[in-house]
Amino acid sequence: MNPEELIKKYYAENPDAFDKLMVHSTMVKNKALKVVDDHPELLADREFVESAAMLHDIGIIFTNAPSIGCNGSWPYIAHGHLGAELLRKEGYPFHARVCERHTGTGLTREEVVNQNLPIPPSRYVPETIEELIICYADKFYSKGDLTYEHSVDEVLQNLSRYGEDKNETFLKWHEMFK
Numbered sequence: 001m002n003p004e005e006l007i008k009k010y011y012a013e014n015p016d017a018f019d020k021l022m023v024h025s026t027m028v029k030n031k032a033l034k035v036v037d038d039h040p041e042l043l044a045d046r047e048f049v050e051s052a053a054m055l056h057d058i059g060i061i062f063t064n065a066p067s068i069g070c071n072g073s074w075p076y077i078a079h080g081h082l083g084a085e086l087l088r089k090e091g092y093p094f095h096a097r098v099c100e101r102h103t104g105t106g107l108t109r110e111e112v113v114n115q116n117l118p119i120p121p122s123r124y125v126p127e128t129i130e131e132l133i134i135c136y137a138d139k140f141y142s143k144g145d146l147t148y149e150h151s152v153d154e155v156l157q158n159l160s161r162y163g164e165d166k167n168e169t170f171l172k173w174h175e176m177f178k
Contacts, residue, residue, distance in 0.1 A: 003054035006090065010061055016069035017061055023146040029053035031137035031149075035177045042176075044129045052098040053134050059083025059099060060143075068143045074118065077103065081119040101126045102135040104162055105169040136173045 004022070011018035032053045036044045059082035062072035074082060083099035106125030113121050126135045139155045141148070150158070152174060159166040 001051050001092070003051050006055065007058060010058065010086065014061060014069055014071075020068050020143055020146060021057055021060060024141055024143050025054045025057060027141045027147060027149070028056065028134065028137045031140055032133045035133050035137065039177065042129050042133075044133055048094070049130050049133055052095045052130060053137065055083070055087060055092070055095050056080075056098050056102050056134055056138060057083065057143075058086060065143075078118050080124065097128075098126075098131050098134050100124050101131050102138050104159065105135065105139075105166045105173075132173060133177065136170070136177055139170060 003025075007018065007021060007025075011021065029050055032049050033046065036042070036046045036049050057079060059079040060068065060070050060076070062082045063070050063074045063076045063079050064072055065076045080100045080103045084096035087093070087096035087099060100119075101124050103124065107117070107123075108125060109121050109123050111117070112119060112124070126132045139159070140150050142150070155170060156167050159170055
């Protein structure tokens with residue numbers, strides 16, 4: 001699998017979004033690979049983490065997020081679900097799981113229903129060690145300031161608006177991966 005070629009296939013008409021996605025995904029990939037390398041006891045699949053981290057946000061192209069060069073019709077919150085659909089269609093079901101499970105620290109079925117999110121009601125919570133690592137690494141980077149790495153306190157501040165349980169989950173991951 002060549003993640004960059006797959007991304008180019010869908011971003012050929014949008015070089016601005018392609019560039020932003022590649023920088024963001026590379027930052028997430030590098031952080032995730034550091035976790036993998038620093039924690040061999042986790043037995044994470046390094047090759048999978050590398051490719052899945054590059055593809056975790058492929059669905060942003062379908063969203064209405066002009067600040068990052070995306071002019072689709074979907075709300076940004078749907079990018080994980082949309083990316084998962086795309087990757088399943090391409091024959092990458094395990095990469096698709098990373099896409100749909102990396103939002104925040106994961107979304108429960110109840111959160112999807114109660115917040116009326118524009119995705120099918122389901123449980124979108126990271127389960128495998130690879131999903132956890134990529135979700136964790138993603139919290140340190142935004143697409144606004146692409147190369148800036150947020151501190152743990154900044155990540156917690158960003159997550160706190162979604163509930164204290166999100167901070168608890170992130171801190172648990174941080175203890176495991178630092």
